[in-house]
Amino acid sequence: MFWKFDLNNTSHIDQLLDREGVTLRELMEEEDVLQECKAQNRKLLLFLSKDHCMQELVTLITEEPPADLEEKTRFKFPNIACELLTSDVALINDKLGGDESLLEKLYHFLEQEPPLNPLLASFFSKTIGNLIARKTDQVISFLRKKHNFISLVLNHIDASAMMDLLLRLISCVEPALLRMEVLNWLNEERLIQRLTELMHTGRDEERQSNASQTLCDIIRLSRDQANQLSEVTEPDPLLTVLESQENVSELLKNMFEGERTEASVVNGTQVLLTLLESRRSGLEGLMDLYSQGFERSYTVNSSILRAIEPHLKDFQQLLLNPPTRSAILTTVGVLEQPLGSARLHVARLVASLLQTCDLSICQEICRLNTMDLLLDLFFKYTWNNFLHLQVELCVASILNHSNHEERPLFQHCRLVQRILDAWEENDKIQAEGGRRRGNMGHLTRIANTVVQNLEKGLIIITCISTELPEDCRGRWEGFVGETLRETNRRNTVDLVSTHNLHSSSEDDDMESPFPNDLSIQQAFSDYQIQQMTANFVDQFGFNDEEFSEHDENINAAFDRIAEINFNIDADDHSANAAAFEACCKERIQQFDDCEEEEDIWDEKEINYATQIKSRSRYMLQHHPQLGIFQVNLFIEHYLCTDPGWTASFSETEVSSSSAWGGSPQQEGEGQQDTNWASFTEFQPFSR
Secondary structure, eight states: OOGGSSOOOOOHHHHHHHTOOOOOHHHHHSSSSSHHHTTTHHHHHHHHHHHHHHHHHHHHHOOOOOOOTTTTHHHHHHHHEHHHHHHHHHHHHHHHHHHHHHHHHHHHGSOSSOOHHHHHHHHHHHHHHHHHHHSHHHHHHHHHHHHHHHHHHHTTTTSSHHHHHHHHHHSSOHHHHHHHHHHHHHHHHHHHHHHHTTTTTOOOHHHHHHHHHHHHHHHHHHHHHHHHOTTTTOOHHHHHHHSSSHHHHHHHHHHHSOOOHHHHHHHHHHHHHHHEEEOOEEEEEEEEHHTTOOOOSSHHHHHHHHHGGGGHHHHHHHSSSSSOOOEEEEEEEESSSHHHHHHHHHHHHHHHHHHHTOHHHHHHHHTTHHHHHHHHHHSSTTTTTHHHHHHHHHHHHHHHOOOGGEEEEEEEETTHHHHHHHHHHHHHHHHHOOOTTHOOOOHHHHHHHHHHHHHHHHHHHHHEEEEHHHHHHHHHIIIIIIIIHHHHHHHHOOOOOGGGGGGGTTSSSOOOOOOOSSSHHHHHHHHHHHHTTHHHHHHHTGGGGGGGGGTOOOEEEEEGGGGGOOOOOOOOHHHHHHHHHHHOOOOOOOOOOOOOSSSSSSSSOOOOOHHHHHHHHHHHOTTTTTTTHHHHHHHHHHHHEEEEEEEOOOOOOSSSOOTTTTTTTHHHHTTTTTTTOOOTTTTTTTT
């Protein structure tokens, strides 16, 4: 009972605060100190906001704790101090943001030599970030007076917490006019140029990675905020620098100057991909391309493309001679020369460039024969689906752009011949008991794209198909009419049928018990992108009336009773008939309340649903030939229609009569009928 418990507990923190000479460490030892702080415990907040307490809290998050402490408790108090300082309590925010001595103490943390302790760096970044959001004017004014602030932050960019701090400055400042002032200040400090300089091949890999991630996040944040803040007419200065041809050229120069490492190529390409970014990546992006017919809904700044174009030959060279990687063991054997992240990112970049439909870029890719190299890698690394997707995007981009200038892209690649050769080779491998190749799903989609564009009568595909040798043309027609058609039929599966894919019989497709083609992904993707129609709700299986209130449509709950289809044998000697007769004759016996303690409630509620469930369970145990719907229907009909049934909770003596209300002798006689139900193990229905 509620009154048995004392819920009016007095916090032990209040008792400590009433004691003279209590210390901050004693309070921080209490488990509920943070909860009390967030709950605006006035006595606690007044104590924490004292000068000596605030100084100690800042010291805890900026100075290394003693090394002789046990490791698991060494950063306990710094962590609690950080949580208290960032608890978003106005009194603490006002004290920390308005006291310049505390801000100076915080800022002194940046003046240490790298590397910073990563935990302390995260505490510092979180505290400053909270102040930027809550005490914007005071903190921004303080930081702008520090002429070496950006230099110090970039000096510690190897700590990811410093990257978070920069992003806070860009994204958490409000209102819009003040944010623009901050962006202009960061631009005057040459933030973008300094981050780009950190992408040089000679820099530390951790610094390169964090600088790359920071630039990518700045691009996305700036574009998002430019779309949201339509009233701001002044362009974002940081984004303007990032998209400038000068800055992109400097980035590419840093990537390829000196020894070309995989880290510099990957990190630099990540920034280029973000600058070209417009659609979702991966399978979703691929389906987006197919569904939209490659119609461009965006514009890439031409300065980015003009800066990349002279360096396409450098990316081409990476495909031919990638950074050295040691052999690796995979699930399909030892890979002597892995594809590597560098070449994969080059493939991603080429796919993004082709999607821009820029004629000059496409001509340069054609001149370098880049597509031929990518197709070579596609058929060489048969198990790298990341590469397969990018090559498929490249092929689809070219095939769907009916530009006569792009015709040479495939004339040298022998795309149709390669599809036929790869398919026949895979069939041969499987016929000999080998494993189905991992790129066959993507190859199927590429072949379908060729066929679809041929049906559209696009010039580039028509020219390619008519220029095929006679024997190859016949092979292609046979492949499209038989092999590809049959493959598409197998891949066009319902979502429900994919549940039994792994347990198919010998008559089913046994080519791949664990299919690595895209049949399941294709079916699910097709299901996802189907157009929303007016009768979508009806098709999905629900009706609007089912979601309406019963008062609005009293027949809503019975709309589908007509759809219920079950059969009841009308034969009087059937088990169903006997069970129905037994249910109709049944009478509920009075039962004792076996509870040791009497219920405190005077009114007793009769729960028919519980009795129905109990009867249903018993009927199913003794009459398994009945379905649950039939049993429930019989019992529910009986309880609702029999006027002679009553429920009694009074105490009675146990009668010697049977559960059916007759004498034991009568019961025995009744049991001679093979269809008679006997509830000899009857239990109270209330269980």
